[in-house]
Amino acid sequence: MKSGPTIQDIAAAAGVSKSTVSLVLQESPRIKAETAEKVREAARALGYVYNRGAANLRGRRSTTIGMVINDLTNPFFVELLVAIERVLAQSGYTTLMAHTAEDVETQTRVLRSMREQNVAGLIMSPALGTPDALADEIRSWGIPLVLVMRPMGVDVDTVGVDNTYGFELATQHLIEQGHTRIAFAGNRKGYTVANQRRQGYLSAMAEHGLAVDDEWIVDVELTPKGGRDAVRAIFDMKPRPTAVLCYNDQVAVGVLHELDRMGKRAGKALAVVGCDNVIAAEHTNPPLTTLSAGADRLGVMASRTLLARLEATEEQQAPVVQYFAVPELVVRESSVGAGSRSRSGSEAAL
Amino acid sequence: MKSGPTIQDIAAAAGVSKSTVSLVLQESPRIKAETAEKVREAARALGYVYNRGAANLRGRRSTTIGMVINDLTNPFFVELLVAIERVLAQSGYTTLMAHTAEDVETQTRVLRSMREQNVAGLIMSPALGTPDALADEIRSWGIPLVLVMRPMGVDVDTVGVDNTYGFELATQHLIEQGHTRIAFAGNRKGYTVANQRRQGYLSAMAEHGLAVDDEWIVDVELTPKGGRDAVRAIFDMKPRPTAVLCYNDQVAVGVLHELDRMGKRAGKALAVVGCDNVIAAEHTNPPLTTLSAGADRLGVMASRTLLARLEATEEQQAPVVQYFAVPELVVRESSVGAGSRSRSGSEAAL
DNA sequence: CTGAAAGCGCTTACAG
DNA sequence: CTGAAAGCGCTTACAG
Structure with missing residues (x-):
């Protein structure tokens, strides 16, 4: 020093x-x-x-913002982080970053550290299994909090995605391709986002009068490995599903990979849809059909929501923000060509 | 507040x-x-x-470390960041993160901001085109600096990879597979790392008495798009190269993708080797042969190097660290089966 | 083993 | 338009 x-x-x-x-x-x-x-x-x-530290101490303010991220091995969250950091920097704030790797204890530790660092606000994508009470606790610290992607009750600012709608949309797309036996590769346990995605799938199936065999809901890790496991499970089912909706693109990448190992092609042997539209989804073999809500746009929304809280006085605070982006389906090769409707078309091409 | x-x-x-x-x-x-x-x-x-800020002000020390990263869209750097953040957190330091997106001006701005935030030390992967003088300037601030991946002269602590050796190794692997016409997809301009990689390729070719046609050195963006462009360029050459060495895995992913679009298979139509061994390289179709120096290990080395500087007194400072990890080649399907040597093997299998 | 005092580098009423 | 004074929340010799 x-x-x-x-x-x-x-x-x-x-x-x-x-x-x-x-x-x-x-x-x-x-x-x-x-x-x-x-x-x-x-x-x-x-x-x-x-010396910004001295100024902050004396002025009783702070120009650093804590960003707590659950999973940087998922490129979607990286895109989100990059967008948030960019917007905050433009507004003169510095980003204090912490990665929890989905570990609730690590999360507790980093939140304590950020509080000691006197952050002006927090943007957090909570680790799986975070108790809902955590949001209240953070509020009691007097630090504005914006949640991204993973909601924790209705009384905290949240920027996320309408997952139920998105998975309905994706399921409907597969049904339109002629599929009737559609599997879901995600997890069965009860975190909000997982429930919404599963629910979207189930309700679209029901809406189209299609029964869902319980084994089609394949409980796997939310990683490429999970996707590979899902493919093996699906190919053991009889009659087997002809399409699979994946929890996210990470799982879908594993699905594409295992199909390739088996000498099969996604889109022909099994229609595959992911979720997140990570940049890599454009370059998988074959290219991946996936739901897009725009990581960059979500990051911008989350930062602006926090900045608005920081700039408003106690009295003029706006009501709680609960923003859920409506995703679009980006159709690529992985979901096209295997359904009975389109199969007739591709047979004609043979 | x-x-x-x-x-x-x-x-x-x-x-x-x-x-x-x-x-x-x-x-x-x-x-x-x-x-x-x-x-x-x-x-x-x-x-x-x-209140850590007050303590730091009074104690004239600091427990935050600045981490300046050039490209978070490249998963390799994300892995590095995660490892560094983990090690620093374990030692009681907080990570201030900034992303420069390869922009030198952004880099200047974030470095100034970090200096105002009174960081105890800096770990930086400099943006392309960073002038060498920057390292001296940072030193003149009295803030210890560790460079990762991209060296800037010999008098600053650096943790990187022996790129020349790595690309020699990769080239040799392709030669052993029977290839004699091997292309290089990277960029021709003179940044250190690019030069080392190109040089490794050239010297292995020379060592094996293989001539290199100038057009085989394909100057492309260091992104998947660049990889796609490279494939198109290579397939226009006559006689065309039967293998391509890519600057990094990002480029290689584009190569695999364009081959797939053309209805060809990497490993058969064109042998492909990448560099970095990002996690995704295991799940590409086909799986990617690539050089691995271990992002996690490099991150740990870089953090420890910085921590050692921070803990040593003025007099007992160790000499400058210049650590270059020796990469290994991870052989997967993308580079096997297309060379004349192995082709005879695969013909026997037909 | 504990306390009184000085001071880190700033900001902010207040007075002129 | 500018200055003197108090103080943000801590740490660190120093004294006892």
């Missing part, structure tokens, strides 16, 4: 008081232009570096 | 001085166990939160 010149040093060099220097650094219009220039010149000459 | 109890409040509640409270919080052995317990109890009762 080599310490450089302080406003005191600048004040001495410029022949003014440190109050004046402070005001100049804040670009206060109260200081005469001439004086201000003299001060800026002295600061430059001395190689002055503003 | 709701502010909670301070050490002064705890002191009052526990009936001691704030010096004593401070010492207890630092777990100083100088305080009697009984007194310490009384203080801790009072802190708990009041819901005390340590």
Whole structure:
């Protein structure tokens, strides 16, 4: 810790008081232009570096924002993080990052650390299994919180996706392709997002009068490995499903991969749909049909929601934000060509 | 900024001085166990939160570390970031993150911001085109700097990869598979890493007495799109190369994808090798042969190097660290089966 | 083993 | 338009 010149040093060099220097650094219009220039010149000459920590302590404010992310191995969350960091930086905030790797204890630890660091606000994508009470606890700290992707009750600002609608849309697409036996590769346990996605699938099936065999709901890890396991399970079923809806693109990548290993082609042997539209989904073999809600747009929304909270006074706070983006289906090769309807078309091409 | 109890409040509640409270919080052995317990109890009762910013200001130290990353859309750097963040957190440091998206101006801005935030040290993967002088400038700030992946001269701590050796290894592997016309998809411009990789390729070719046609060095974007462009360029050459060495896995993914679009299979139509061994390389179709130096291991090395600098006194500083991991080649399907040597094998199997 | 005092580098009323 | 003074929440010699 080599310490450089302080406003005191600048004040001495410029022949003014440190109050004046402070005001100049804040670009206060109260200081005469001439004086201000003299001060800026002295600061430059001395190689002055503003000490934001000291300013925050004295001013009882903070310009850092904590970003708590559950899974950076999923590129979707990386896209989200990048967008959020960009928007916050543009508004003069610095991002304190922490990765929880879906571990609730790690999450507790990093939240404590961020509180000690005196963050002005928090954006969090909570780890699976986070108790709902955590949102209340954070509120009790007096730190504004915006949740992304994973809701935790209706009284906390949340930016996410309408998963139920999205999975209805995806299921409907598969039905339109002529599929009637459609599997779901995700997990059966009760986290909100998983439930919504499963529910969207189930209700679209019901709406079209299609029965769902319980074994079609394949409980797997939400990773490529899980996708591979799902394919093996599906090919053991008789009659076997001709399409699979995946919890997310990570699972779908595993599905595409296992099909390839078996010498089969997604889209022909089994129609595959993912969710998230990660950048890589465009370059898988074959390219992946998937639900897109726009990671960048969600990141921008989440940051703006937080910035609005920070800039509003106690009295003028807007009501709780609950924003759920409506996803679109991006149709690519992985879901086209295997259903009975389209199969007749591809047979004609043979 | 709701502010909670301070050490002064705890002191009052526990009936001691704030010096004593401070010492207890630092777990100083100088305080009697009984007194310490009384203080801790009072802190708990009041819901005390340590203010690290105030402590850092007074103690003239800092417990945050800046992490400047050039490209988070490349999963390799994400793996690196995750490893670094984990190690730093374990040592009680907080990570301030910034993403430059390969933009030198953004990088300048975030470095200034981190300096104002009073980071104890910096870990940086510099943006392409960063002037070498930047390392000296950061040193002049008195902030220890560790570079990852991209060296900038020999007098700054650096943790990277022996790219020249790696690309020699990869080239040799392709030659052993019977290939003699091997292309290189990267960029021709003069950044250190690009030069090393190209050089490794060229020297292995030379060593085996194989001529390199200038057009085989395909200058493309270092993205999947670049990989796709490379494939199109290669298939226009006559006689065309039968193998391609890619700058990194991002490029290789594009190569695999374009081959698939053309109805061809990597490994048969064209042998493909990448670099980085990102997690996804295991699940591409076909799986990707690639160079692995271990993102996690590199991240751990980089963090430890920085931690060692922070913990050593001025006099006992170790000499500059220049660590270059020796990569291994992970052979998967994308590079096997297309060379003349192995082709005879596969013909026998037909 | 504990306390009184000084001070880290800033900001912010307040006074002139 | 500018300055003197108080203070943000801590730590650290120093004294006892």
